[in-house]
Amino acid sequence: METKVNYTIVGAFVIALVGAITLSVIWLSSGFSFERYSIYMVYMKESVTGLNIDSPVEYNGVDVGSVKSIEINHKNPQMVEVLINIKSATPITMGTTAMLSTRGVTGVSFIALQDKSTDLRPLEIKQGQTYPVIKTVPSIFMRLDAALSKLSENFGEISQAFQSVFDKENLQSIKGILSNLDRVTGTLAINNRKLEAILANTAKATQQLTPLMRSSTSAMRVIETQTLPAAYQVLSNLDDVARTLAEVSAEVKQNPSVILRGVDRQVLGPGETR
Numbered sequence: 001m002e003t004k005v006n007y008t009i010v011g012a013f014v015i016a017l018v019g020a021i022t023l024s025v026i027w028l029s030s031g032f033s034f035e036r037y038s039i040y041m042v043y044m045k046e047s048v049t050g051l052n053i054d055s056p057v058e059y060n061g062v063d064v065g066s067v068k069s070i071e072i073n074h075k076n077p078q079m080v081e082v083l084i085n086i087k088s089a090t091p092i093t094m095g096t097t098a099m100l101s102t103r104g105v106t107g108v109s110f111i112a113l114q115d116k117s118t119d120l121r122p123l124e125i126k127q128g129q130t131y132p133v134i135k136t137v138p139s140i141f142m143r144l145d146a147a148l149s150k151l152s153e154n155f156g157e158i159s160q161a162f163q164s165v166f167d168k169e170n171l172q173s174i175k176g177i178l179s180n181l182d183r184v185t186g187t188l189a190i191n192n193r194k195l196e197a198i199l200a201n202t203a204k205a206t207q208q209l210t211p212l213m214r215s216s217t218s219a220m221r222v223i224e225t226q227t228l229p230a231a232y233q234v235l236s237n238l239d240d241v242a243r244t245l246a247e248v249s250a251e252v253k254q255n256p257s258v259i260l261r262g263v264d265r266q267v268l269g270p271g272e273t274r
Helices: 002-030 140-165 168-254
Strands: 037-044 056-059 062-072 080-087 096-103 108-115 133-136
Touching: 056 080, 080 108
Parallel strands: 037 133, 056 108, 096 133
Antiparallel strands: 037 080, 056 062, 062 080, 096 108
């Protein structure tokens, strides 16, 4: 009877020990967290390499959840459906966006959530959706790849443009233009030398005319001081002669016999003087 009792006690102890170990494992793994979570859907339009189930979901760098499942969209194989568990207290709004991001150089991918506060209304389930859908934006690598692709296309277009510009016909035309420019340059150089010679001759002529201009100035001064007064005196004398001739002419008109007899002198009376 004592043996049976001992086995019962041992069995109960083992069961209690196993239960305690199980509870400890659960405690260490989940911490008996009573945090409530909400499920959201994210549609990725790019490769999700490095993203796995239980990968973290961060909101502005804060851990707010994890990835629940990753599947290919059956209607559009280019899209990847990612279900994420997010703490219910996280403010997911109409302006919240999701982006695939990579942590450092380790290559560990996670979902990064951001909100630019463009629309602060809570995100709700729309008609035809199983879970609320968070809008996505291209990752940094995808944007870099798109930029490099666009740059490559632009370089290709530039290369084609250069090839079309520098074909055989255009090269011959460019050579002709350069030849004409060379000729024009030579002509301009010749004309420049001729112009320099003309300017030099003009300077020499100016130097030669300088003494002549000085002599002309002296001559003008002589004319002004000597010739003009003499000429004025001559003109004055001519004026007197003209007046005398006018008086003689008037007297001849009155008495033509004056020409033959001359002018009679009148006899002065007593007391008259001439």
